[in-house]
Amino acid sequence: xxxxIGYGNVLREDDGAGFHLASRLATDLSPRxxxxxxxxxxxxELALELAAKDVxxxxxxxxxxxxxxPVVMRPLDPPAAxxxxxxxxxxxxxxxxxxxLYGHSAKGWLLTLTARQMSVGDxxxxxxxxAIFTADILIKKLVxxxxxxxx
Amino acid sequence: MAVDMQQKVIIxxxxxxxxxxxxxxxxxxxxxxxxxxxxxxxxxxFEKFCIGxxxxxxxxxxxxxxGICPVSHLLASSKAGDAILGVRTPxxxxxxxxxxxxxxxxxxxxLSFFLLSGPDxxxxxxxxxxxxxxxxxxxxxxxxxxAGIRLRAFGxxxxxxxxxxxxxxxxxxxxxxxxxxxxxxxEKFLIQLPEMYTTLDTALDLMKxxxxxxxxxxxxxxxxxxxxxxxxxSDGGLEHYDGHLRIVDSKGRIVEDGLxxxxxxxxxHEGEETWSYLKFPYYAPLGPExxxxxxxxxxxxxxCDFAGTPRADRELRQFRHFGxxxxxxxxxxxxxxxxxxxxxxxxxxxxxxLADEILVDHHIRSRAGVNQNVGIGVxxxxxxxxxHHYQVDDNGILEKVNLxxxxxxxxxxxxxxxxxxxxxxxxxxxxxxxLLNRVEHGIRVFDPCLSCSTHEAGRMPLHLQLRAAxxxxxxxxxxx
Numbered sequence: 198x199x200x201x202i203g204y205g206n207v208l209r210e211d212d213g214a215g216f217h218l219a220s221r222l223a224t225d226l227s228p229r230x231x232x233x234x235x236x237x238x239x240x241x242e243l244a245l246e247l248a249a250k251d252v253x254x255x256x257x258x259x260x261x262x263x264x265x266x267p268v269v270m271r272p273l274d275p276p277a278a279x280x281x282x283x284x285x286x287x288x289x290x291x292x293x294x295x296x297x298l299y300g301h302s303a304k305g306w307l308l309t310l311t312a313r314q315m316s317v318g319d320x321x322x323x324x325x326x327x328a329i330f331t332a333d334i335l336i337k338k339l340v341x342x343x344x345x346x347x348x
Numbered sequence: 349m350a351v352d353m354q355q356k357v358i359i360x361x362x363x364x365x366x367x368x369x370x371x372x373x374x375x376x377x378x379x380x381x382x383x384x385x386x387x388x389x390x391x392x393x394f395e396k397f398c399i400g401x402x403x404x405x406x407x408x409x410x411x412x413x414x415g416i417c418p419v420s421h422l423l424a425s426s427k428a429g430d431a432i433l434g435v436r437t438p439x440x441x442x443x444x445x446x447x448x449x450x451x452x453x454x455x456x457x458x459l460s461f462f463l464l465s466g467p468d469x470x471x472x473x474x475x476x477x478x479x480x481x482x483x484x485x486x487x488x489x490x491x492x493x494x495a496g497i498r499l500r501a502f503g504x505x506x507x508x509x510x511x512x513x514x515x516x517x518x519x520x521x522x523x524x525x526x527x528x529x530x531x532x533x534x535e536k537f538l539i540q541l542p543e544m545y546t547t548l549d550t551a552l553d554l555m556k557x558x559x560x561x562x563x564x565x566x567x568x569x570x571x572x573x574x575x576x577x578x579x580x581x582s583d584g585g586l587e588h589y590d591g592h593l594r595i596v597d598s599k600g601r602i603v604e605d606g607l608x609x610x611x612x613x614x615x616x617h618e619g620e621e622t623w624s625y626l627k628f629p630y631y632a633p634l635g636p637e638x639x640x641x642x643x644x645x646x647x648x649x650x651x652c653d654f655a656g657t658p659r660a661d662r663e664l665r666q667f668r669h670f671g672x673x674x675x676x677x678x679x680x681x682x683x684x685x686x687x688x689x690x691x692x693x694x695x696x697x698x699x700x701x702l703a704d705e706i707l708v709d710h711h712i713r714s715r716a717g718v719n720q721n722v723g724i725g726v727x728x729x730x731x732x733x734x735x736h737h738y739q740v741d742d743n744g745i746l747e748k749v750n751l752x753x754x755x756x757x758x759x760x761x762x763x764x765x766x767x768x769x770x771x772x773x774x775x776x777x778x779x780x781x782x783l784l785n786r787v788e789h790g791i792r793v794f795d796p797c798l799s800c801s802t803h804e805a806g807r808m809p810l811h812l813q814l815r816a817a818x819x820x821x822x823x824x825x826x827x828x
Binding site: 244298 | 412459462482483486489490493494497498500503504513515516
């Protein structure tokens, strides 16, 4: 099963793109196919979600400023060792922590959406809205293809 | 590093905080520590930009002050709103707010103890920073790390069950709360409680081991007399949501009691310094030095007569041995221990509330308009007593906002703690990682709300220089 975690601050304009996309996906996709979480930020206890036995693939969705392409997806290489945690919690760290603590190694990817403005506000720029639309289709295809492949 | 006429040791930057901070340690001509300053160099301005907004918006806005303790601001702000409405908040709503506050105590204290201070406490201050971090903790104590994560997840899930989200919920409002807890959720949390109690037993054992391990240096982590401030209930018991304010001195004598928030604020002067945006509140009748006070878990356990729940009371009796007969525990290192006692107490209170029939009552919100132009909300945040003080016009538009946060109230004590540590560990002309780690930990014991970076065990970017009186660089150490 896929676990999708979209994160960001929805009161910081485009920064909330990951959260918004995850909220859409949670409505559209069946919970039998995928588990979707929309959160403000990555936190240590999310390791418990990653450690669930049926989670084989994890997709983190975040906003990224200075990204030319609307949507970029790349596989995540967990760091060799878990570092420190604080307010910021990287997806790689979460993957590695899950492996170290629970012996569970889900494959991870990071999908980033282009972000133009990250000031105070709850609206998204046109380019980010468009990126969310593109990523929405991409992720749905990805999830469906995985399910077909497994069958 | 800035070197004036005096010799200075500067630690900068301290990052990953709700702002930016640095530490300056000033040496005298003899090379001994003359002073220590904990600078907070970022201005956030909530008190200014909220003016002109409606007080109805304030719980949602001020919950954004912090990602770790949003519930504290949510509740203090709602209580200030209650006062402006001038109505009685329904008892079920008060109970639900208490429930969320206890859940927050659990998650925030669990983060502080297990994941952020855990590497210091369990691996040692002199351990290589490459090891003294979560990786090291997971390697040596994976069970502890897992248990800590489960405990924090329990608190976060309870907050989410009430407020839809665990970070920045906007569920509490002036006059009450938006929703109650459903029956299924109640059962879900009750079932998990035995595991959480077991986790606390383990944590308390680890804490006691750490006290033995650090016996030789414990007294340098902010061990000095001060006043202590916190809420107590009408019987003098441990309180986190309501009640009245009490001030005790370091001999355990009650200096002030039965204070309402307004009466307390009249006794406090918020000192300011040009070198920090963080204020320096003190108890005005005694002046800035003798009027220095501490808030938070240590203070709450010092001001209360009892906890009011069996497990926490048992632990509180042991905790009080460290202060001596009838006296307060004055060493800031015991903030860690106090956090565990408070988690235990919170779990017991959560258990009581989840079994309380009052949660069936769906009258959870009183509705009214502006009946008072001033409202003060006070509650106990994980880090200490929090005040929201609003003045509104007849339409509820804010004309004045004052937020007095726990970290600010501990500011004088944090500065003194750093000075005490530096005085003990800066010797000769060499600086080392041990000193850096201890200074970090001296801040971390307070778990300040600037603190995501001060929690950055072993990875906090630090730059510390030791210079002779003529400005020559004697030693230097960098990290990050």
